[in-house]
Amino acid sequence: MEALLPFVPYRFRPDRKPPYLRPWMVPQALWGRNLRALLIKADWDRIRKDAYDRSGSRCRVCGGRGPKWPVEADEGWQYDDTTRVQTLKGVISLCPDCHAVRHWGKTMSSGRQNEALAWMCEVNGWTRAEAQRCADDAMDQWHDRSRFQDWKCDISWAVKTYGVTPIEEGDAIAEERNQSFVQKAREQYGSQGNHSSFINHLFYES
Template sequence: MTTGEFSSLAIDTLAGPGAPDGVVIRSDLLPPTTHGSNIRGIVDKNVWDALRIPVCSAAGNRCEVCGSQAVRNGRPSRPDCHEKWVFEFRDRRPVQRLARLIALCPGCHQVQHSGLARVQGREHEVIDRLRRLNNWTEAQAGQDLNRSSDRCMALDRFAWDLDLSVLRGRLIVNGYPDLYVPAADRARLGNSFFGTPRAGQAGFF
């Protein structure tokens, strides 16, 4: 795949309210090579809390896509904080860049991890949400799931550098002052998916 071909896959899966085409959310799957190699995999819980709680508070503790109050076990709760990624090439080098942190209700969050939903037998919930929020037919929702699978497979052909520079001033990762971690270094920083211990290198100001 060339860089030009790749650009056609760089869609916004969380356009949210006001999306020009009316599609506020699309399914998404992260390539397996990046699973668990994220902020939560690198930093301790208290650091992650210091990042995620203000994001949720700024959103009024409501989902930034559908506007609903998160509910768990029948009680209002803080929404999830999702890492919204952009996959791009810089001088032909693959870069997974954190675009922003975004507050999502569990249902919209599940749409962003549609592969996990499928494994858990909850794909019908993803389809229902895609239909409801986008005014899609079931066929359109199914097509979007296929699109996200194709995109995931395409992305998985590359080893992605990690760019967390949007958090500059709020996060430090020792050894990476620009918050830019080459692909080859990601594994040793810790992984929340595979349970690799955090390297204890990260903190916050």
């Protein structure tokens, strides 16, 4: 059993307890700063495909597969709120449903939060109220972290594990993507008047 545990989806492992799945939102200053921007395409493809192979192209959280494509690569980040460093801890495979929960801001912007909340309930064995509290806590944490613009990104895990080298233009690409994402968020939420949104906190509150 011990030898098999690394291959068992999180929700079925006896050594794990819920939440197996929850939103994990990236601070606004780090939007667009990921392996896709910081590495050449061949290196990113190698890392994500290795994650697919390790899981047998099944979701590491629920064991499922998507209807159009089986799994997607998800970067697992750890955040130090004192030093404001985002550190990459690994890349795993997630089905589209689990991935939508993890990327809560994107899911909200597309109006699919009800489906994602239902899936959080299913995977974690939660009530709707418990799932909503978890999502609200994640949003509060995102607001708090997004007050700062001096976040740094540490991808040394990928460098050590796969021997990759960040591209010279990676920072510029990441910054361009960040500005593009922020602009799209402004365009989507800027005209909603007094309606609350996950982006209004940044743009309209001091």
